[in-house]
Amino acid sequence: MAGKEPAVKKLIGHLDSDCFYVSAERVRFRALRGIPVGVLGNQGACVIAKSYELKAAGVKTGVPIWDARRICPEAVFVKRDFRWYEVLSRKMLDLLHEVSPTVEYYSIDEMFFDASQLPRVFGTSMEAATQQLQQRMLEEVGVPVSIGIAETRTLAKLGSDSSKPFGVHVLHDLTEREHREFLRSTPVEELCGIGRRSAQKLADHKIYNCLEFIRADSTFIRKLLTIKGEGLWWELQGEPVQKIVTQRPPHKAISRGGSVGGKTADPVEQQAWIVRNVERLIEAIDYHGVFTRHLVLTLERVNDHGWAGQVVLAEPTNSFKMLAAVYRELLERSDSRRKAISHMHLIAQKLSYRDEIQRTLFETAWVASNGDRLTDHPLDKVADLKQQINQKIGRFAIRSGETLHLPEIYADETNDYDICDVQGKMCF
Amino acid sequence: MCQGISLARCEIPESLIERYRLQERIIRRGDDGGDEYRFLLAERTPLLPVWDENQFVMLPWGNRDRRAGVPVSGWCPQESLESGAWSHWEPREVFIPATFGFDRGVWYQIREGLKGILLADRREQPRVYILTQRSTHYYEVMTRNNREPVMVGETI
Numbered sequence: 001m002a003g004k005e006p007a008v009k010k011l012i013g014h015l016d017s018d019c020f021y022v023s024a025e026r027v028r029f030r031a032l033r034g035i036p037v038g039v040l041g042n043q044g045a046c047v048i049a050k051s052y053e054l055k056a057a058g059v060k061t062g063v064p065i066w067d068a069r070r071i072c073p074e075a076v077f078v079k080r081d082f083r084w085y086e087v088l089s090r091k092m093l094d095l096l097h098e099v100s101p102t103v104e105y106y107s108i109d110e111m112f113f114d115a116s117q118l119p120r121v122f123g124t125s126m127e128a129a130t131q132q133l134q135q136r137m138l139e140e141v142g143v144p145v146s147i148g149i150a151e152t153r154t155l156a157k158l159g160s161d162s163s164k165p166f167g168v169h170v171l172h173d174l175t176e177r178e179h180r181e182f183l184r185s186t187p188v189e190e191l192c193g194i195g196r197r198s199a200q201k202l203a204d205h206k207i208y209n210c211l212e213f214i215r216a217d218s219t220f221i222r223k224l225l226t227i228k229g230e231g232l233w234w235e236l237q238g239e240p241v242q243k244i245v246t247q248r249p250p251h252k253a254i255s256r257g258g259s260v261g262g263k264t265a266d267p268v269e270q271q272a273w274i275v276r277n278v279e280r281l282i283e284a285i286d287y288h289g290v291f292t293r294h295l296v297l298t299l300e301r302v303n304d305h306g307w308a309g310q311v312v313l314a315e316p317t318n319s320f321k322m323l324a325a326v327y328r329e330l331l332e333r334s335d336s337r338r339k340a341i342s343h344m345h346l347i348a349q350k351l352s353y354r355d356e357i358q359r360t361l362f363e364t365a366w367v368a369s370n371g372d373r374l375t376d377h378p379l380d381k382v383a384d385l386k387q388q389i390n391q392k393i394g395r396f397a398i399r400s401g402e403t404l405h406l407p408e409i410y411a412d413e414t415n416d417y418d419i420c421d422v423q424g425k426m427c428f
Numbered sequence: 429m430c431q432g433i434s435l436a437r438c439e440i441p442e443s444l445i446e447r448y449r450l451q452e453r454i455i456r457r458g459d460d461g462g463d464e465y466r467f468l469l470a471e472r473t474p475l476l477p478v479w480d481e482n483q484f485v486m487l488p489w490g491n492r493d494r495r496a497g498v499p500v501s502g503w504c505p506q507e508s509l510e511s512g513a514w515s516h517w518e519p520r521e522v523f524i525p526a527t528f529g530f531d532r533g534v535w536y537q538i539r540e541g542l543k544g545i546l547l548a549d550r551r552e553q554p555r556v557y558i559l560t561q562r563s564t565h566y567y568e569v570m571t572r573n574n575r576e577p578v579m580v581g582e583t584i
Contacts, residue, residue: 029537031436031527034460044570044584053458065570069533074457076528076535079566079584261565408564411583 011149011172012244013115013130014156015096015137018144018165020109021049024085025078027142036075038068042259042418048080052165085109086422091141099133104244105425112156112244115149130168153242154235158186158210172238183211183236191232198225210236248426250351251288256280257345258418261409263302265340272405274331277346278324279399280421285348286387287423289355291316292348295323297330300343307334316352320383324400329368429503430542430558430577432468432530435477439525440465441484448475448486464527469502476556479523480546487546487556497550504545504557506578519545522556523580531571536584543578 017023021039026032036054038047047054047063057072065077089108096103099121102114115130122129130147137145148159150171159169162182174182187209189199201224207213213221214236222230231241260273274297285292293316298308309330317323327346386398396403396410403410434455445451453465467476467489474489490502498517508514525541543559559578567576567584576584 025537029539031462031464032537034462035457040570044566044568053460065534066572069535073533074535076457076537077570078537262569 009116009151009172010240011115011118011126011151012153012156012240013100013113013118014148014153014160015092015111015113015133016146016148016157016160016164017092017109018146019049019051019055020089020143021080021085022051022078023143024088025081027088028084029078032076032078036072038065038075038077039080040065040077041080043262044079047077082108082418082422088141088143089422092137092143092145095137095140102244102246104246107425107427108422112153114244115156118149126173127168127170130170134166134168151238152235152240153244154191154232155238157192158182158190161190162186180211183214184209186210188213191236193228193232194225198229201225245426248424250353251290252351253347253349254281254284254288254290254292254351255345255347256284257298257343259343260341261406263340263342265338266405267337268405270331270336270341271328272403273344274327274346275324275400275402276406276409277344278320278327279396279403280418281346281348282318282320282323282383283387283395284421284423285318285351288351290351290353291318292323292351293317294349295326295330296345296347296349297327297334298345298347299331299334299336299341301336302340302342304339307336309333312350316350320386320400324402325368325372332369429560429573429575430529430531431470431502432466433476433524433526433538433542434464434466434528434530434535435525436527437463437465439527440477444484444486450486468530474502476524476544476558477526478544478546478556479525479541480520487554489555490557491549491555493549495550496553496555498547498555499557502558503560503575503577505575506559506561509545509559514545514547517547519547519557521559522546524556524558529577531573531576534571536570538579539582540580543580 022037025037025039036057037051038054038059039049040046041048045064047059047061047065047068050059050061054072054075059068059071068075085108093103093105093111096111096113099118100113100115104112106112118129118133119126122132126149130149134145134147137143144166146160146164146167148156148163148169148171150156150159155171159171163169188194188202188207191210202213207216214233218230218233221233234241257277264270293313294310296308296310298306300306311326311330389398390396440450450465453467454463455466456463468474469489475486476489478485478487491498491500494500504514509519522544523541524544526538528535529538544556545559546554546556548554560575561578563574563576564583568574
């Protein structure tokens with residue numbers, strides 16, 4: 001009779017791409033390798049990602065390009081392409097699924113995974129197996145990554161952070177002394193969840209590094225930083241509190257929007273942006289299989305106060321006709337016509353899963369201020385056809401005629417896609 | 429307007445490097461970066477690499493001499509080309525390979541290259557001009573220039 005196999009210790013891995021957007025560009029453009037590179041944001045005004053060479057020159061993320069070019073005149077700037085970044089991100093995810101049964105798609109360039117089986121999969125020690133995984137990522141996807149392995153998510157993330165760039169840090173193998181030293185050398189600000197304010201609170205009690213953090217009493221930490229802080233305390237002790245989450249918890253709200261390409265006071269252009277964002281919002285609503293009943297519009301206006309308005313519908317819906325009408329009405333109500341707006345956000349709240357809705361037997365309608373009466377069309381055949389064609393041919397292949405007023409946006413394929421359009425990840 | 433380009437070393441045939449003394453143009457942006465050849469309009473003898481009828485050649489970039497009988501510029505606005513204002517010189521479209529472009533202090537990536545036109549001056553000396561068009565919002569924000577080069581297969 002075969003003896004009982006020893007239980008495999010549960011270990012968590014954190015895989016973090018090294019300067020992901022730049023690395024993704026380097027996969028397809030070799031000339032960018034080894035030189036200072038900055039990836040520019042939606043408007044071409046700010047550096048949203050940088051290579052280590054650009055970082056070494058003193059350019060920080062968020063810096064305007066005119067400052068960045070002054071700090072590093074030899075830098076090369078690249079336009080962002082979130083669609084390409086998602087392609088590589090999904091390849092990384094697929095590869096990780098090959099070596100781990102449980103993977104969390106945390107963000108476009110970060111993944112948590114169950115690392116317990118890595119030595120068995122690669123037939124070697126944990127450290128060597130992790131290095132082999134790292135090498136496979138580089139060879140098969142082309143992106144350099146750093147990986148941390150530990151008993152908890154928090155420690156695994158600290159491990160990958162501390163091994164950047166292109167490093168591997170297996171923390172559970174450390175001796176107690178090494179572990180203590182590692183925690184001592186890690187400032188509390190490095191912890192995911194400890195922002196500036198929390199760090200200040202801790203500093204007020206002379207807690208600056210992770211070793212000082214775990215030496216404090218857990219109830220004191222809880223009092224200071226709530227239950228989340230206490231969770232970190234346990235995680236740093238090697239006691240897992242945060243699990244690997246393979247499915248995103250249901251959304252409370254879904255939002256689409258952002259900049260309107262600079263600023264615009266043109267009512268036709270404003271409306272075109274509204275409709276574009278309604279189409280993006282419905283795409284997200286459909287992806288999550290929900291309906292919405294509560295619609296919010298927020299506007300940022302140039303040299304003026306922001307504006308927010310809302311409409312609550314009688315019935316949950318995903319109807320383009322209904323949502324577009326409501327948001328047009330909200331834009332009208334905002335009195336923003338002839339006022340320059342710079343950003344808009346369309347937020348869908350009171351979400352309900354489609355198979356959990358009891359529809360009313362009586363017709364309900366939403367009446368716009370001009371007297372137009374709109375009834376819900378959840379199975380709007382035109383909208384359904386539009387969705388099918390766009391899924392087959394590509395986003396915005398068929399779109400509302402109202403968006404024709406944004407020719408530049410649609411002529412430019414990298415504008416098709418924003419970072420929040422990458423579905424399924426846990427955080428932004 | 430694009431005031432310079434650079435081209436990765438691997439893009440230029442070895443035979444041309446000596447002929448056009450391109451060694452002097454080699455630059456490297458980082459310790460681990462590849463060699464590039466840099467071509468700036470501000471140089472004493474500005475040149476551009478050009479693919480013309482399957483031939484890779486280096487040609488003078490635009491014209492500074494008022495007596496040459498061709499426009500004094502480094503660029504050709506696409507609108508004026510289409511209006512026929514350049515027809516007199518019988519311009520021919522050429523491809524200018526480029527890895528990076530340079531405009532008002534900003535180096536940016538170019539995927540394939542730029543469109544240009546080739547024409548001959550009074551002394552039959554060939555001259556190449558970079559085709560330009562109104563900048564996209566993105567390009568204008570990035571470079572603060574309202575004219576951008578016409579790129580092959582992409583718009584920035």
